[in-house]
Amino acid sequence: MNILVFAENQNGKFPKSALEAVSFAAAWAKSVGGSCTAITHGQIDASVLGNYGCNRVLHLASLAAADGEQITALVIAAAEKSAANTIVLSHDTTGKSAAPRIAVRWNAGIVSGATAIPHGTTVKKNVFSGKAIAHVNITSEKQVVTVLPNAYGVHATGAPCAVEAFEVSVPAARVVVKEVKLESAEGIPLPEADKVVSAGRGMKGPENWGIIEELAKELGAATACSRPVSDIGWRPHHEHVGQTGIAIRPNLYIAVGISGAIQHLAGVNGSQVIVVINKDPEAPFFKAADYGIVGDAFEVVPQLIAAAKAFNATK
Amino acid sequence: MKLLVCISKAPDTTSKIAFANGNTSFDEAGVTFIVNPYDEWYALVRALELKEAQGGSVTVISVGGSDYEQIIRKALAIGADDAVRIDAPETDALSVAKHIADYAKEQGFDLILTGKETINYNGSIVPGMLAELLSFPYVTLASKLHVNGNVATCEREIAGGVEVLEVTLPAVISAAKGMAEQRIPNMKGIMSARTKPLQVITPVAFAANTSVQNFEMPPAKSACKFIAPEQAADLIQLLHTEAKVI
Numbered sequence: 066m067n068i069l070v071f072a073e074n075q076n077g078k079f080p081k082s083a084l085e086a087v088s089f090a091a092a093w094a095k096s097v098g099g100s101c102t103a104i105t106h107g108q109i110d111a112s113v114l115g116n117y118g119c120n121r122v123l124h125l126a127s128l129a130a131a132d133g134e135q136i137t138a139l140v141i142a143a144a145e146k147s148a149a150n151t152i153v154l155s156h157d158t159t160g161k162s163a164a165p166r167i168a169v170r171w172n173a174g175i176v177s178g179a180t181a182i183p184h185g186t187t188v189k190k191n192v193f194s195g196k197a198i199a200h201v202n203i204t205s206e207k208q209v210v211t212v213l214p215n216a217y218g219v220h221a222t223g224a225p226c227a228v229e230a231f232e233v234s235v236p237a238a239r240v241v242v243k244e245v246k247l248e249s250a251e252g253i254p255l256p257e258a259d260k261v262v263s264a265g266r267g268m269k270g271p272e273n274w275g276i277i278e279e280l281a282k283e284l285g286a287a288t289a290c291s292r293p294v295s296d297i298g299w300r301p302h303h304e305h306v307g308q309t310g311i312a313i314r315p316n317l318y319i320a321v322g323i324s325g326a327i328q329h330l331a332g333v334n335g336s337q338v339i340v341v342i343n344k345d346p347e348a349p350f351f352k353a354a355d356y357g358i359v360g361d362a363f364e365v366v367p368q369l370i371a372a373a374k375a376f377n378a379t380k
Numbered sequence: 381m382k383l384l385v386c387i388s389k390a391p392d393t394t395s396k397i398a399f400a401n402g403n404t405s406f407d408e409a410g411v412t413f414i415v416n417p418y419d420e421w422y423a424l425v426r427a428l429e430l431k432e433a434q435g436g437s438v439t440v441i442s443v444g445g446s447d448y449e450q451i452i453r454k455a456l457a458i459g460a461d462d463a464v465r466i467d468a469p470e471t472d473a474l475s476v477a478k479h480i481a482d483y484a485k486e487q488g489f490d491l492i493l494t495g496k497e498t499i500n501y502n503g504s505i506v507p508g509m510l511a512e513l514l515s516f517p518y519v520t521l522a523s524k525l526h527v528n529g530n531v532a533t534c535e536r537e538i539a540g541g542v543e544v545l546e547v548t549l550p551a552v553i554s555a556a557k558g559m560a561e562q563r564i565p566n567m568k569g570i571m572s573a574r575t576k577p578l579q580v581i582t583p584v585a586f587a588a589n590t591s592v593q594n595f596e597m598p599p600a601k602s603a604c605k606f607i608a609p610e611q612a613a614d615l616i617q618l619l620h621t622e623a624k625v626i
Contacts, residue, residue, distance in 0.1 A: 133508065133518055156504070158536065161554075162520040165508025168474070174589035175473065177503050187593055194499050196397045198596045205589040239517035240547050243533075247541035254539030260625070284626060302523065302558045303537045308393055308499055309417050310557055317625040328393050331499075334598070338623045340615065341604070351604050356618065360609025372613035376620065 066099040069149035071140050072114055073159050074107040074129075081219060081257045082155040082212075084117055088220040089212045090153040091118025093182045104143035104231065106131060115226030117219065121147065123231035132238040133162030141171055142233040156211035157256070162240075164211045173207035180216040194308050194331035214256055215314040216335070248301070255304065258287035260317040263306060263333075265291035267322015267343065267362055271299035276366045277321060283373035289313070291323045307332035321362045325350020342366070381436035381527065383427040384484055385460065386494040386506065388470075389444060389451050390416040393499065399595045406500070406595070415451045418495025420458070421562040422555035426525055427493050428459045429560060434527065436490075437461045441483065443468055443476045449578065456573035457565035463578045471588035477509035478586045485514060491532065492552045496521050504554070511552040519547055523558035 070090035072083040087103050094101035095118070103119040105111050106128040114122050123143050128135065136159065144152050152167055154160035156178045168175035176188040180198075183189070188210055192199045203210075255261065262281040268274060274288075281288045288304060295305035306313050308328040314335035321342045323329060330353055333339065341354035342365050351357045358365050391397070392412040400407040415424070427438045440455040442448045443466045452463045466479040484492065492514075497504040504520075511518030523542070524535035530549045535542045537556070547553075565573070607615055619626045 133511075133520070137512075158521055158538070161504045162508060162518060165473070165477075165505045166512040166518070168505070169477075169509050169512040175505060176590060177505055190502075192501055192595070193391075193397045194502060195598070197399070198598060199501075200593045200596075202591050202593050203589065204591065240519055240545055242543050243546050244544040245538070245541065246544070257539070303542075305557065309421070317619065317623075331393075338619070338625050340619075353601060354604040355601070355623065356615060357604045357606045358609055358612055358615065359606065360612065365609050365612045368612040369615060372616040375613075376616050376626070 066094070066097045066151055067147060067149040068094045068099060068101045068151045068153055069140065069144040069147050070101060070103050070119065070153040071136065071160075071163070072103050072105040073155070074105055074109045077107070077109055079105075079109070079113070080157070082157040082214045084219045085214060085217055086153055086155040086212045087114050087117040087119055088222070089179070089182065089217045091223065092220065093153070096182055100147070102143070102147035102149065104140060106139060111228045112225040115223050116221045118223040120226065122226055122228045123147070124228050125231045125233060128235060130242060131235070132240040133159070133166055135235040135238055136163040137166040137170060138235040139233060140167055143231060144171070146231070150207050152209045154209070154211050156213050160211045164209055168209045171207055171209070172205065173209045174203035174205040175209040176201045176203060177211040178213040179210050180213050182217070183210065191335065195312060195334045196331060213314070215259070253285070253287040255287045255289055255306070255313060256311060258313070259315050260284050260286035261289050261313060261315045262286045262319045262321070263289035263291070263323060264294070264321040264362075265323030266293050273363070274300070276363070276370065280319070280366055280370050280373065283370055283377060284317075286317070286319070291329055320350055321366060323350060324348045325353060381430060381434050381490045382488060383431060383436060383438045384487070384489040384492045385419065385424045385427045385438060385440045385455070386480055386492065386510075387419040387424065387440050387442050387451065387455055388416040388495070388498045389413045389442070389448055390498055390500045393417070403594045403596060404592065413451060415454055416495050416498045418497060418499070418555060420455065422557065422559040423493035423495050424455055424458060424460065425560035425563050426555060427491075428563070430527055439464060441466070441480055443470050443479045445469065452578060453573045454565065456576045456578070457569040458563050459569060460576075462576055465578065465580050467580050467582050468585065472590045473503050473505035473509060474590075475586040475588050477506045477513060479583050480506070481510055481513035482583065483581065484510075490530070490549045491527070492516070492550070494552070494554050496554045496556045507552050507554040514552070517547045517551045519545055519551065519553045521556045522553050523556045525553060525555070525559055
């Protein structure tokens with residue numbers, strides 16, 4: 066079984082989700098004695114992809130940003146070139162726009178959001194918004210698998226490898242980016258963050274978020290919030306984690322003043338370690354927590370900031 | 381503008397999740413089903429807003445058995461004009477997408493809207509397949525949508541901000557939070573939903589190429605370790621030495 070993996074070029078860099086997809090594809094190919102080829106595009110040092118275990122890198126340098134149809138054409142051509150019967154992409158925005166097209170055009174079965182290296186052609190994925198796990202069989206000869214971000218992780222197991230220039234004509238983009246509006250140039254993007262400090266209505270008002278941001282900064286974490294808080298406009302929508310917001314799987318999730326409704330838990334239950342700080346000892350979130358502090362956020366969080374500062378000073 | 385909204389059935393967000401038949405199927409006993417929230421709150425409501433502002437029609441479509449009619453009536457009560465149910469089991473994303481594409485290809489829809497994913501299978505696959513089968517462009521995860529003539533302008537949230545995307549209709553667009561606000565159907569809507577047209581189509585079968593082998597529940601969490609609030613500072617050390625996450 067030979068695998069072709071797509072690594073997205075995001076403004077001249079490989080995002081973490083792309084490196085996870087390459088790590089996943091390389092480990093999967095190794096487990097079945099196959100080869101793993103990566104395909105990327107645009108101005109970028111493509112040789113670094115070898116660090117994540119692929120045997121070969123194809124590079125279409127002339128294609129900068131690409132829409133789902135362009136990636137579909139690029140990826141299928143690269144799969145044919147590398148004699149692959151399996152295509153791997155990240156289950157991120159770009160992967161979601163291209164993978165279903167690739168599956169239809171390539172006549173391949175698809176499973177999205179894989180969380181572990183497949184056994185044969187059985188793929189493990191989260192369903193019911195993380196409340197259950199499914200093992201899905203792909204019955205077709207060819208297969209497309211997308212990898213859930215922050216699940217398998219990035220594994221630097223290889224060394225830089227040779228890059229081969231790859232030429233293929235792709236159609237013109239039909240989804241055109243007209244503008245990019247960045248709200249904050251700093252801060253860690255939430256879906257990629259491995260630590261997250263999140264807060265809810267227990268903070269009493271948006272003016273009190275200073276201590277949440279400060280704790281996040283000391284821990285190198287991104288900030289998030291619960292649905293009520295984004296609905297009433299205390300925090301931007303893109304910070305809303307939960308069943309109807311975004312689902313995240315950081316290594317550390319600290320929830321301050323969030324009761325832990327089942328819809329919120331659905332967005333965070335993939336986190337490795339959950340810390341809950343809440344005044345109410347009956348808050349349901351404590352049942353899902355690894356560490357709990359029953360107390361007032363305005364007294365507890367400043368202590369944590371001081372302790373984190375002291376900890377950082379010893380590093 | 382002729383709009384098509386794809387809706388799927390999902391267990392209510394507070395449902396207890398359990399499996400039957402040796403963990404090979406979802407246990408529906410005692411479960412209340414709803415319209416998948418992304419399909420209803422964002423895709424359907426934005427389609428209705430576009431119709432109200434610019435004229436046209438909103439059709440909802442589902443692939444599923446007669447048990448789907450309750451959620452289809454809900455969509456009609458919220459304001460869709462008519463509905464189509466493709467009477468086939470939802471075997472996998474490919475068969476669902478093929479059924480919808482087969483219906484839609486002769487209908488001349490300007491815009492097909494779906495939710496970004498269902499809350500039960502979390503696939504995010506059907507809209508992209510639909511776009512491929514119909515040769516339409518596809519915008520994933522749009523959190524804002526405006527239509528001016530035959531051009532749709534979407535916003536999509538990216539790391540640290542938003543990107544503005546433009547696409548020429550006809551197109552498929554999947555809806556994320558922010559595109560619209562949930563609408564509660566009023567009594568007039570509920571009454572009129574009973575008599576709105578619901579066409580049932582018996583389709584040719586499409587072969588699926590994936591199937592669920594079995595389900596399992598995630599491993600249980602160990603008990604929460606409580607730290608006294610006046611010793612909150614200890615947490616940072618525990619996260620370092622015990623949990624090893626900082």
